Each structure stands twice: as C-alpha cells, then as structure tokens.
Amino acid sequence: MSDTDDSAVPGRVRRAVRDHDAVDDDPTDGAFPVxxxxxxxxxxxxxxxxxxxxxxxxxxxxxxxxxxxxxVAEVVEDGWYETFERRIATIGDVTAAGHDLDPAVERSGEAVTVTESLRDLNEQRGLNDAVAVVDFVEGTYVQGVIPGYEYGEPVTGLISRARATGGSDGY
Incomplete structure (x- = not known):
C-alpha cells in the first residue's frame, strides 16, 4: 500500500482530488477520505x-x-460475511480503465475491511475508478441487508437513501 504524504502526492493528483466531489482533499492518516x-x-x-x-x-x-x-446468531453472521466476501469478489469491471481487480476482504471483530490497489496514468480517471470501488463496496453491503432485523445506522440511512433515489416509498 502506498503512504499518502501530502508532499509526496504529485500536484496533478492534488488538483484531481480537490476537484472531485466525493473525496475530501485533506488527507487523514495518510489517505484521502471518501x-x-x-x-x-x-x-x-x-x-x-x-x-x-x-x-x-x-x-x-x-x-x-x-x-x-x-x-445475531453466529451461523447467520458467518453466512452474511461469506456472502459479502463472494459478492465483493465479483467486482468485475466497475472502472473506466478496465482494471483487473481482485479485492481482499478481511474480518476483524465487528469490522470488515476491503482493500484494492489500481494504477493509472490519468489521475482523474484513476481517482474516479478508486471511488467506483468504494461505491461498489457500499452497494454490495446494502445488497446483503437481511430482512427481518431491526437495523441502526448507517444501514437505516443507506436504505432510506436508496429508496429516495429509486423513487420507492417503501411499500
């Protein structure tokens, strides 16, 4: 993994990050927050x-x-994780540059981390593709929401946003 030190980031990349509406241009812990x-x-x-x-x-x-x-029963938790991991592996071609993606998925305690690296000559396209990976992870997570449970944040907000975007009133 690269280590984003603001002084080590080329100017063209800093401009692309600054102009991107889904990325904060102030790096935190060596990376730009989405x-x-x-x-x-x-x-x-x-x-x-x-x-x-x-x-x-x-x-x-x-x-x-x-x-x-x-x-949540352990068997349900394990099944949810295994399904999430399989869905992430099917990332396919979500990038404009057609990167060959093979994300890693790891579970530790109450968190699951997905990592992926890609390279591009074009800083804007590469940044857009990196954000597309984040969006894919979010969408995959929402697909894995199991009906019948009462959810807290961020799931309730994601479902509300999806319904609003899709024009559904929840019925």
Whole structure:
C-alpha cells in the first residue's frame, strides 16, 4: 500500500482530488477520505516508478451484528460475511480503465475491511475508478441487508437513501 504524504502526492493528483466531489482533499492518516459513503472509505495515493499513479483503496464496513439491534446468531453472521466476501469478489469491471481487480476482504471483530490497489496514468480517471470501488463496496453491503432485523445506522440511512433515489416509498 502506498503512504499518502501530502508532499509526496504529485500536484496533478492534488488538483484531481480537490476537484472531485466525493473525496475530501485533506488527507487523514495518510489517505484521502471518501465522503460519498457513510463507511470509512479512504484512498492513499503515490507516484509509482513507471510514471503511473497508484491508488490504494480501503473501505471498512461494520459486520451484520454491529448494526443490528439485538442478537445475531453466529451461523447467520458467518453466512452474511461469506456472502459479502463472494459478492465483493465479483467486482468485475466497475472502472473506466478496465482494471483487473481482485479485492481482499478481511474480518476483524465487528469490522470488515476491503482493500484494492489500481494504477493509472490519468489521475482523474484513476481517482474516479478508486471511488467506483468504494461505491461498489457500499452497494454490495446494502445488497446483503437481511430482512427481518431491526437495523441502526448507517444501514437505516443507506436504505432510506436508496429508496429516495429509486423513487420507492417503501411499500
């Protein structure tokens, strides 16, 4: 993974980040926060040796039991995680540059972390593709919401936003 040090980020990348509406241009802990998701999505950026820009994407999402009001059986939690992991592996071609993506998924306690790296010569396209990975993780997470549970944030907000975007009143 690259280590985003603001002084090490090329000017063209800083401009692309500053102009992107889904990325905060103030790096936190060595990475630019993605603001279009309630999850902890971050993009670390570095100049690669071949002249390309490397974008290291990290998205942390809560486990099912972390967002459900009440208890979740271990078998349900494990099944939810395994399904999430399989869905993330089917990321396919969500990027404009057609990167060959193979995200890693790890569970630790009440968090699941998805990581992916991509390189691009074009800083704007690379940044857009990195944000597309974050958006894919968010969408995949929402697909995994299991009916019948009472959820807290951020799931209730994500579902409300999806309904509003889709024009559904929830019926």
């Amino acid at each position: 603001t279009s998701t309630p999850f902890d999505g971050r993009i670390a950026v570095a100049q690669a040796d071949d002249g390309r820009i490397e974008f290291d994407v990290t998205v942390a999402v809560p486990t099912l039991s972390a967002v459900v009001e009440g208890e």
